[in-house]
Amino acid sequence: MNIPLIELSTQHKRLREEINNVIQGVLDRGDFILGQDVAKLEEEFAAYCGVKYAVGVDSGLSALELSLRALGIGPGHEVIVPAHTFTATAAAVSFAGATPVFVDVDPETWNIDPAKVEEAITPHTRAILPVHLYGLPVDMHMILGIAEKYKLLVVEDGCQAHGAVYKGHHVGSFGNAAGFSFYPTKNLGACGDAGMVTTNDPQVAETIRALRNCGQRMKNVHELEPFNHRLDNLQAAILRVKLHYLDEWIASRRRLAAIYNKLLTGSNVAIPAEPLGYQHVYHLYVIRSQERDALQARLKERGIGTAVHYPTPVHLQPFYAKGEDRRGQFPVTERICNEILSLPMYPELTEEQVEIVASEITHTPVPT
Numbered sequence: 001m002n003i004p005l006i007e008l009s010t011q012h013k014r015l016r017e018e019i020n021n022v023i024q025g026v027l028d029r030g031d032f033i034l035g036q037d038v039a040k041l042e043e044e045f046a047a048y049c050g051v052k053y054a055v056g057v058d059s060g061l062s063a064l065e066l067s068l069r070a071l072g073i074g075p076g077h078e079v080i081v082p083a084h085t086f087t088a089t090a091a092a093v094s095f096a097g098a099t100p101v102f103v104d105v106d107p108e109t110w111n112i113d114p115a116k117v118e119e120a121i122t123p124h125t126r127a128i129l130p131v132h133l134y135g136l137p138v139d140m141h142m143i144l145g146i147a148e149k150y151k152l153l154v155v156e157d158g159c160q161a162h163g164a165v166y167k168g169h170h171v172g173s174f175g176n177a178a179g180f181s182f183y184p185t186k187n188l189g190a191c192g193d194a195g196m197v198t199t200n201d202p203q204v205a206e207t208i209r210a211l212r213n214c215g216q217r218m219k220n221v222h223e224l225e226p227f228n229h230r231l232d233n234l235q236a237a238i239l240r241v242k243l244h245y246l247d248e249w250i251a252s253r254r255r256l257a258a259i260y261n262k263l264l265t266g267s268n269v270a271i272p273a274e275p276l277g278y279q280h281v282y283h284l285y286v287i288r289s290q291e292r293d294a295l296q297a298r299l300k301e302r303g304i305g306t307a308v309h310y311p312t313p314v315h316l317q318p319f320y321a322k323g324e325d326r327r328g329q330f331p332v333t334e335r336i337c338n339e340i341l342s343l344p345m346y347p348e349l350t351e352e353q354v355e356i357v358a359s360e361i362t363h364t365p366v367p368t
């Protein structure tokens with residue numbers, strides 16, 4: 001038996017003809033840099049998210065960093081980020097020149113705990129950077145309320161949550177800006193690195209267009225930092241093909257997650273939360289087990305691929321711990337990092353495969 005954690009080739013086989021055609025189109029036109037597909041993908045992705053503007057960049061990390069920079073965040077500023085996330089969330093803050101201030105996560109949703117955000121605010125705080133982790137939206141009502149009370153900016157990290165819905169609106173439409181990643185394994189994935197910023201603020205969109213392209217607002221006038229964070233037009237062409245399938249793929253992930261949920265309810269593992277009014281897109285289907293390492297080893301023996309996203313909280317990563325012992329600072333994050341396990345999840349996974357994985361888990365003897 002072999003059930004991988006994720007598998008991309010089936011999707012690409014299915015889309016082979018469509019993808020080959022658009023690649024050929026770019027080759028024929030030769031518009032490799034900021035070509036027509038970048039502009040069209042920006043329009044289409046903005047419409048999909050329900051925002052006025054989208055700006056294509058070269059990665060999710062760049063999308064977040066440039067969003068912060070375009071909002072005027074830099075040295076001397078603090079940005080609040082969850083301790084439980086992928087390192088790139090905090091890295092975006094560091095690269096913008098600001099300081100990430102970590103906050104613990106909620107024990108139910110595993111997303112940033114709004115109750116703890118307020119405690120972390122200082123006179124230097126400029127923004128909150130909530131992460132819709134694993135594809136589950138953050139409680140944006142609470143986050144936006146705190147931001148309004150303390151006059152803070154909000155940049156959403158939507159890198160795992162394309163298409164996720166919170167109270168009727170897509171993520172990426174709540175903050176002053178949002179960053180998305182099209183890393184190949186994300187729910188909407190390119191065939192290489194790519195990313196996108198969404199915003200309703202025309203000035204933010206305009207500034208990011210300049211920042212991504214050597215700081216030029218006008219050709220040959222390098223007014224801002226002359227970065228190169230452009231979105232590759234070949235990737236944009238491929239992403240436009242895939243965007244048509246995103247909702248279908250999300251529906252498939254949700255159907256498979258519902259089967260996992262049903263089969264694992266009442267077992268010795270905890271299933272992911274999905275509060276009322278939230279639509280999880282299950283970029284990752286993550287369970288919690290007190291015996292995580294033993295369970296993972298057993299599933300591996302049975303040919304079932306799993307992973308831990310992420311085994312070490314960001315504040316304990318060497319780059320952020322800076323030689324200090326910061327253990328114990330964020331107890332919820334530190335506890336769940338020892339218990340979480342990502343199970344196989346991708347749109348082409350079959351119901352039978354989900355049933356096999358679930359039965360391997362429920363047949364693991366309960367630890368004594």
Ligand SMILES: *Cc1c(COP(=O)(O)O)cnc(C)c1O
Pocket residue numbers: 059060061062085086088089131157159160180181182183193194195
């Ligand atoms: C993938 C990811 C990023 C970074 O995206 P890249 O495209 O790899 O730079 C940032 N934040 C989160 C939560 C992610 O999952």
